[in-house]
Amino acid sequence: MVLDAFASYVQNMLTEMVSEEVHMLLGVGDDIDKMDVKLRDLKNFLADADRRNITDESVREWVAQLKRAMYEAADILDLCQLKAMERGPSKVDCGCFNPLLFCMRNPSHARDIGTRIKALNKRLDAIKERSAAFSFINLGSYEDRSSKVHAARSSDARRETSGEFDRQGVVGEKIEQDTKKLVEIMLSENEGNTNIMVVAIVGVGGIGKTTLAQKVFDNEALNAEFEKMIWLSINKDFDKVELLRTIITQAGGVHGGEKALAVIQPILAATLKGKKLFLVLDDVWNHGAWDDVLKAPLANVVARGSRVLVTTRDERVARGMKAVLPYHHVDKLEEEDAWLLLKKQIISSEADEREIDVLKDIGVQIVAKCDGLPLAVKVMGGLLCQKDKKHREWEMVLDDSIWSISGLPEELNHAVYLSYEDLSSCAKQCFLHYSLLPKTAVFYRDQIIGMWVSEGFVHGNSDYLEELGSTYYKELILRNLVEPNTQYVDQCVCNMHDVVRSFAQFVARNEALATCSGETNIVSKLSGHEFLQISLESKGSESDGLDWSSLQAQKTLRALISVGYINIKPGDSLVHFPCLRTLHIDSAHVVELLESLHELKHLRYLSLENTDISSLPDSIGKMKFLQYISLYGCEQFLKVPHSFVKLGQLRYLNFCGTSIEGIPRGFHALTSMRALHGFPAQVDGHWCSLEELGPLSQLKHLQLDGLENITASSSAAKAKLGDKVHLTDLTLACGSILGYDGLIKEEDGVSEEEQQKIEKVFDELCPPPRLENLHIRGYFGQRLPRWMMSSLDVSLSSLRILFITDLACCTQLPDGLCRLPYLEFIQILRAPAIKRVGPEFMQSYHQHSPRPSQMVAAFPRLHKMELIGMVEWEEWEWEEQVQAFPVLQELMLKQCKLKCLPPGLASQAGALNKLTIYNVQGLISVENFPSLVELELDENLDLERITNLPRLQKLTIQDCPKLKALEDVPALQRIILTDEDMEALPEYMGGINPRHLELYCSLVLLTSIAAGQSGAEWDKFGHVEHVKAYASEGGNSRKWYVLYTANPYSLETNVSHSFMSRGP
Structure with a gap:
């Protein structure tokens, strides 16, 4: 908890009581007034107390006492409201019901609350008196800084979403030189008789070891050389079995769930036998991961x-790993490289660069304090992004006393500390919480924000809590305190660097514990100290899991996050955690805990993803504060209790991956709902219908499943999707009738009547214009919904991302997509009825504005398009002069019968690379x-000619047996040819001049190449600078090889003697 922000949260609750004169009913009016005054007085120096609490041991106990008092105040007020909600309003008060006021009419309850508030007030008196000894100063409170922070944050949020912000953390010649040097070492000959050579990158945290390793790992020459490229991040307390399972999976093997080392190590050996392996072990803390686990099964195979x-x-x-000498030590950044990296975090335009260059003198001094650590420079860049580009603002950062503060452990970074102190109080709480999330587990943005809201870190107007949480999330990204994982879209998953995580966990060390199963002293830590937040991660077998009973001494626990196995026995329960607000358990057996779930009176966030539960107890309806429930991946979950509809504060619900048939009637009462995933559409009178979605006007995310069950379009119309003005993300899904071949399954054919019915249902599910993401899955109407055709630029004017999956019967793509001004990505996956894409798909259009109308190219912002599994598609009509796809960068065409590429694609898609x-x-x-620039061709059995590609650098050709002509490719650097039946090189090879040729062919051809x-x-091939040619045998794709270099001449092979000795 950050005192300043949480004091505001508690004070808001007290203010509500005073405004309704509840304090008068309690008979403690003076005490409530005094408490309010004391909190206001305390808030004047809470920011200073929080700051000194990090490094000053003398302050720590005082801060802990105040935090306990505030937590108790929040609990008291929670219970007060809960009692009111349980009894419900009287008829007299139904017009202006206030639950706090109502509950005080129970005399015994009023006495209990009054007594507890008086006792709490006395504690605050004592705490306030003790504060004088610390000489705190007024640094300004959360409210004082909020307007400034929000203004800066909103400005930066606009910059961040521009898509032109270069946040690359790689600068300077040094890292290029280091990469080249390491690649040369990797490609050099082995010394000695061992099959494996170990190379080490050594350096302090945050200096760029992982960045350098990633550049080496991504090197094209290495990827061409090694059959298996595997990356493993090694935790300090790694699990041996899980480590072996991970490498087996990455290598393409199957571990079968085995748990014994003696069994699983031979599986790894068999998986990688005879393979040339490049393995990265990132962030290794001791050599046991190699010596005790991986070395034995790998070294000899x-x-x-x-x-x-x-x-x-x-x-x-x-x-300890016997790495070759000398080790590669990563040097600190030189001054100029550090300055360049700082600039890259701040600059968004040429005008910005001119402004920043004027500040170079002071900027160089700032990066000098970062001691050459790239991470520290990036964090500083994130901080300076929040400041005006003025000398005075940057001087304040340079002169901040934090740079010279004492009391921090040596390994903690002062730049991270300075950036932390520049956060608002609420953002600080969110940042500290992020550091507790299990490091190797995936947590999505919505999950994280749900936790923040549940614990009161994000508070204010209940209509905008998720938006405010999203603002804090984006701020952490902007400041480089977390980094988006590029494997996921829209920055929905981020990672936190170990150096940043270490700092955050140090700040929260007295309140929070993040640990892994197998870590030493975990049980003693849990028994010797009461924490407010605990996160556990178990990646091993059941025998390695922590016993649930080890947690039961944590009476004050407010958040429990557990990922992986935890040992829950009969008799274990949740009754020991009366203060719990957040409960997240993933991939564990939790059935034993359900009976006591209702004991968690304060619980706001409940996630039991990928667990073994089949139902929830009906008593869940008593848990009035629940806001977030996720049962994602609970395949055995069948029944939603009727009491669910009593959870009036519910904001998020996820049933995806469950086996529920329906949701109980009365769901329409849950008007606070913001996100609903996996809602099963039903017409059975026993279940909730689409009509009950009508009143849920606050929805932002909605996924409707089983829409084929809806028999009347009038039912769909009552869902009132078009009226949901906040809706930005929508999935409309039917069960697919397509088979593995992409065609309609014989047994699942649909009648004309069924098609007309689903068309009418989808016609009535028109979303609002604000929608950004749309996914249509399993739709089997003959025509698309009317709102997806010519008027699409009106009905979906904000659409950015479109997925259409298993479009079974439609013969036409949406003809209005081309006019969508913000559309960035399209994927059509399996649409077997489409045979022709005509000019209506990409017509340019007139842009209406106060100025004279202008023609605008079709798909003006589309960056990527994938057309996959349109198995009967034969014609794409697009004339050369029709303007379309001006910024399209990537195009995938897969599994169709297209006879030729349209002339317009080549002439108009000028950004296609x-x-x-x-x-x-x-x-x-x-x-x-x-x-x-890059062309990939695979299984195009009729392809004969490739010509006039002046900028093409990389060409991959696999199983294109009729290809005879490859011409006019002057920039070609690398060609990869794969055809294991190929017995002679294509004639076109003599007419091109790539630097690299990689070939997978028959042993007959390889023998001829080996003859040199x-x-x-x-x-x-003799004119090609580097040639690597391979033939397979017994599942080993590189059993036989020829390695050739033109200058200086070198030809190495294992073919001639081995093959010739066996005869033809």
Whole structure:
């Protein structure tokens, strides 16, 4: 808890009591008034108390006492409101019911509350008196700074979403030189007789070890050289079995759930036998992960030339792993590189760069305080993004006393501390909480914000809590305190660097514990101290799981996050956690706990994802504060209790991946709902119908499943989707009738009557214009919904992302998509009835504005399009002069019968740099793409010609047996050819001049290549600078090889003697 922000939260509750004169009914009017005054007085110096609490031991106990008092105040007021809600309003008061006021009419309850408030007030008196000894100063409170913070934050949020912000953390020649040096080491010959060579990158936390390792891992030459590329992040307290399982999975093997080392190590050995392996072990704290777990099953089975790259802070780890000398030490950034990195975090335009260059003198002084650590420089950049670009603002950062503060452990970073102190009080709480999330588990933005809201870190107007939480989330990204995971869209998943995490956990050390199963002294930590927040992560077997009973001494616990197995026995319960607000248990057996779930009176957040539950107790209806429930992935979950409809404060509900048939009637009463995932559409009178969604006007995210069950369009109309003005994310789903081949399953054919019915149902599910993300799945009407056709630019004017999956019977794509001004991504996945895409799909249009109307290119902002599984698609009509797709960068065409690419694609898609064509039957040529940089071709059995691609650098061709012409590709750097039946190199190889050729072919062809200058293939490959050619045997795709370099001449092979000795 951050005192300043939580004091505001408690004070708001007290203010509400005073405004309704509840204090007079209690007979403690003076005490309530005094408490209010004391809190206001205390708030004057709470920011200073919070700041000193980090480093000043003498303040820590005083702060802890005040926090306990505030938590108790919040609990008292919670219980007061709960009693009121349980009894409900009287008829007299139904017009202006206040639950706090109503509950005080119970005399015994009023006495209890009054007594507790008086006692609490006395404690505050004593705490306030003690504060004088610490000489706190007034640094301003949360409210004093909020307007300034929100103004700065909203401005930066606009910059961040522009898409032109270069946040790359790699600068300077040094990292390029280091990458080149390490790649050369990886490609060098082995020394000695071992199959594996270990190379170590050593350096302090935050200096860029992982960034360097990633650049090496992504190097094209290495990816061409090694058969298996595997990346493992090693926790300080890693689990041996889970480590082996992870590497087996990444290597493409199956571990079968085995738990015994003696069984699973041979599985790993078999999976990687004969393979040339490149393995990265990132952030290793001791050499046991290698010596005790991985070395034995790998050392004697992988191919010679395999490599292990380890990153570590401790040189002793490198020594223990017998890494080659000298170790690669990552140097600190030079002054100019550090300045360049700082600029990259701040600049968003050329004008910005001119402003920043004027500040270089002071900027260089700031980065000097970062001691050459890239992470610290990036965090400083995030902080300076919040400031005006003026000398005075930057001087205040340079001169801040935090740079010289004492009391921090040596490994904690002062730049992170300075950025933390610049956060608002509420954002500080959110930041500290983020550091508790289990490091290797995936937590989505909505989950995290739900936890923040549940614990009171985000408070204020209840209509905008998620929006405010999202603002704090974006601020942490802007400040580089968390970094978006690029595997996920829309920054919905982020990672926190270990250095940042260590600082946050240090600040929260007296209140929060983040730990993993197997960590030493975990039980003693739990028994020796009461925490407010605990997160547990178990990646091992059941025998390694923590006993639930170990937690039961934590009487004051407010948040419990557990990922992985935890040992829950019969008789274990939740009654020991009366203060719990957040309960998140993922991938565990929790049935034993359900009976006591209703004991958690204060619970706001309940997530039991991927657990074994089949139902929830009916008593859940008594848990009036519940705001967030997720049962995602609970496959055995069948029944939603009728009392669910009593949870009037529910804001988020997720039933995806469950087996429920329906939701009880009365659901319409849950008008606070913001996100509803996996709602099963039903017409059975026993269940909730779509009509009950009508009153849920605050919905932002909605997923409707089983829409084929709706028999009348009038039922769909009553859902009133078009009236839900806050809706931004919508999924409309039917059960798919398509088989594995992408065609309609014989047994699932649909009648014309059924098609007309589903068309009418979808016609009535028109979303509001504010919608940003739309996913339509399993729709089997012959035509698309009317709102997806020509008027789409009105009905979906804000759409950014569109997924259409299993479009079984439609013969036409939406003709209004081309006019959507913000559409960035389209994926059509399996649409077997579409045979032709006509000019209506990409017509340019007139832009209406006060100025004279202008023609606008179709799809003006689309960056990426994937058209997959349109198995009967034969024609794409797009004339050369029709303007469309001006910013399209990536296009994938997969599994169709397209005879030719349209002329307009080559002439108008001027930004297209990557084209993937896979299993397009009938396509004869790919030609005349002036901007194309990368081309991937796979299983195009009729392809004959590739020509006039002036910027093409990388070409991948797999199983295109008729390809005879490859011409006019002057920029080609790398070509990868795969056809295991190929017995002669294509003639076109003699007419092109790539630097690299990678070939997977028959042993007959490989033998001819191995003959070098005397072989029949020499004229086709001898001019290529680097050639790597392979033939397979027994499942090993690189069993036989030829490695050739033109200058200086070198040809290495294992073919001639081995093959020739066996005869033809």
